[in-house]
Amino acid sequence: MTEETYAIAVTVNGVVYHRSVPGRRLLSDFLRHDLELTGTHVGCEHGVCGACTVLVDGEPMRSCLMFAVSAPGHEITTVEGLGNTPEAMNPVQQAFIECHGLQCGFCTPGFLTTITAYLRDHPDPTSAEAREAISGNLCRCTGYQNIVKAVLRAAEIAREAPAAASTSGGASA
Amino acid sequence: MKPGPFVYHRPLSVQEALSVLTDVGHEGKILAGGQSLIPILNMRLASPSHLVDINRVPGLDEVTVSSEAVRVGALVRHRQLERDTGAYAANPLLRQALHCVAHPAIRNRGTTVGSIAHADAAGEMPSVAVLTEAVMEIRGPSGVREVAADDFFEGALETCLDHDEILEAVRFGRFPEGTGTAFLESARRHGDYALAGVAAAVTVTDGTIVSARASFVSVTEVPTRLDLTEAVAGQEPGAVDWSVIDDLVQEHISPEADIHATADYRRVLAGELTRRALAQAVTR
Numbered sequence: 001m002t003e004e005t006y007a008i009a010v011t012v013n014g015v016v017y018h019r020s021v022p023g024r025r026l027l028s029d030f031l032r033h034d035l036e037l038t039g040t041h042v043g044c045e046h047g048v049c050g051a052c053t054v055l056v057d058g059e060p061m062r063s064c065l066m067f068a069v070s071a072p073g074h075e076i077t078t079v080e081g082l083g084n085t086p087e088a089m090n091p092v093q094q095a096f097i098e099c100h101g102l103q104c105g106f107c108t109p110g111f112l113t114t115i116t117a118y119l120r121d122h123p124d125p126t127s128a129e130a131r132e133a134i135s136g137n138l139c140r141c142t143g144y145q146n147i148v149k150a151v152l153r154a155a156e157i158a159r160e161a162p163a164a165a166s167t168s169g170g171a172s173a
Numbered sequence: 174m175k176p177g178p179f180v181y182h183r184p185l186s187v188q189e190a191l192s193v194l195t196d197v198g199h200e201g202k203i204l205a206g207g208q209s210l211i212p213i214l215n216m217r218l219a220s221p222s223h224l225v226d227i228n229r230v231p232g233l234d235e236v237t238v239s240s241e242a243v244r245v246g247a248l249v250r251h252r253q254l255e256r257d258t259g260a261y262a263a264n265p266l267l268r269q270a271l272h273c274v275a276h277p278a279i280r281n282r283g284t285t286v287g288s289i290a291h292a293d294a295a296g297e298m299p300s301v302a303v304l305t306e307a308v309m310e311i312r313g314p315s316g317v318r319e320v321a322a323d324d325f326f327e328g329a330l331e332t333c334l335d336h337d338e339i340l341e342a343v344r345f346g347r348f349p350e351g352t353g354t355a356f357l358e359s360a361r362r363h364g365d366y367a368l369a370g371v372a373a374a375v376t377v378t379d380g381t382i383v384s385a386r387a388s389f390v391s392v393t394e395v396p397t398r399l400d401l402t403e404a405v406a407g408q409e410p411g412a413v414d415w416s417v418i419d420d421l422v423q424e425h426i427s428p429e430a431d432i433h434a435t436a437d438y439r440r441v442l443a444g445e446l447t448r449r450a451l452a453q454a455v456t457r
């Protein structure tokens with residue numbers, strides 16, 4: 001028996017992608033395999049590690065706990081959509097570099113998306129709030145101290161240059 | 174770690190969802206936020222051959238406050254209810270408990286009604302449902318039936334919902350004037366499932382306690398309400414020795430051991446949390 005597929009149009013980082021996928025295709029796999037946007041990482045596939053976190057209509061969600069067929073009608077932003085060139089880095093990416101907020105980098109895309117959305121809603125967090133903001137993301141390398149520092153530094157950068165804090169727009173393809 | 178194959182249905186009305194559920198029989202599963210169901214599918218603990226995604230059904234995402242209840246539709250996300258100022262004013266316990274449900278990224282997608290339909294005794298909102306004497310609005314092929322929270326939960330992950338029924342909304346009750354509430358839990362990490370948790374409500378009239386009740390997370394098999402009124406009625410809220418409720422709590426709960434904590438530890442924790450929650454509730 002061949003598996004039924006569904007034609008879908010999904011907006012990722014401002015670009016509309018048309019693909020045909022089985023119902024069980026996770027959004028995380030859709031991004032990585034079908035769209036070859038491999039910035040989104042996959043760790044646990046049951047919602048615990050946060051590596052796969054993307055923004056759905058601006059709000060962080062686990063892409064491993066959503067099906068691609070549920071994504072049409074939503075704007076998906078992945079780490080590639082945060083301003084992914086050395087010239088146009090998002091404040092959170094900039095802060096991660098300055099504060100040494102990553103080592104192997106596996107967890108980083110999930111932290112970047114989560115923190116970007118958090119700082120939009122809470123532009124001036126305390127250190128305790130920064131900790132709570134990242135409590136849903138696991139990192140096996142850094143020990144978190146530098147990630148907490150990066151959250152606070154990113155808030156500072158965003159305040160200094162508010163214009164740079166937005167995510168990129170896009171075309172249709 | 175990938176789900177088995179299934180046929181995906183995306184009904185655009187409750188009626189359409191119900192007719193699909195009737196057609197596919199026991200092979201169908203409702204998909205709401207997917208924050209409990211998709212992990213189960215990914216781990217292949219279940220492989221339903223039909224998924225009925227209700228996320229496109231209009232009208233299910235509303236929070237309505239009336240004089241008796243806060244009515245929460247099937248597609249209201251935990252986060253939406255947590256932020257709803259009307260719901261908070263009508264029953265602060267909702268926000269107090271929702272703050273402890275998972276991490277924000279999970280709350281952004283998971284629904285409150287879905288967590289009640291899922292009926293995990295480690296979930297916060299089933300416990301809030303019994304404490305507030307919530308009413309379940311269940312729609313099936315022959316119309317709507319209303320079931321009290323006390324009769325809804327039947328066992329671990331088991332409810333009285335039939336395979337062809339939708340939990341369309343939950344009406345959380347409001348407490349009488351003079352009631353303070355608190356929600357406390359202890360987890361290894363904020364946002365994880367609690368080792369033990371308690372929801373408490375204490376009503377004070379003319380300076381004395383007239384009623385007190387509590388419900389629990391992770392230490393009872395099904396969420397149930399414990400009435401503590403007899404132990405503390407007539408006392409002044411500021412002068413109560415809350416340890417008088419200890420024996421009642423210990424008789425009521427039946428915690429189990431797992432890799433996170435022993436049963437005995439959970440007993441001690443539940444007792445302490447209940448005392449603190451009651452003391453906190455009277456200050457609100």
Ligand SMILES: Cc1cc2nc3c(=O)[nH]c(=O)nc-3n(C[C@H](O)[C@H](O)[C@H](O)COP(=O)(O)OP(=O)(O)OC[C@H]3O[C@@H](n4cnc5c(N)ncnc54)[C@H](O)[C@@H]3O)c2cc1C
Pocket residue numbers: 046047048202203204205206207208209210211212247273274275276279282283284285286287288289290291295296297298334338339340341364365366367
């Ligand atoms: C990492 C992680 C941590 C979590 N931590 C917590 C926690 O600390 N506390 C907690 O309470 N929860 C926790 N959750 C679960 C979360 O709260 C879920 O959102 C919730 O349990 C289920 O809601 P849902 O909308 O996602 O339902 P789904 O996953 O879509 O469905 C769950 C079940 O309910 C059924 N169902 C859903 N909606 C209806 C309906 N309207 N009518 C009939 N049946 C329905 C489905 O068929 C399915 O069987 C966690 C989840 C994850 C992934």
Ligand code: FES
Pocket residue numbers: 041042043044045046047048049050051052053062063064065
């Ligand atoms: S891969 Fe999605 S949360 Fe771990």
Ligand code: FES
Pocket residue numbers: 101102103104105106107108138139140141142
């Ligand atoms: S940098 Fe290696 S897991 Fe976080």
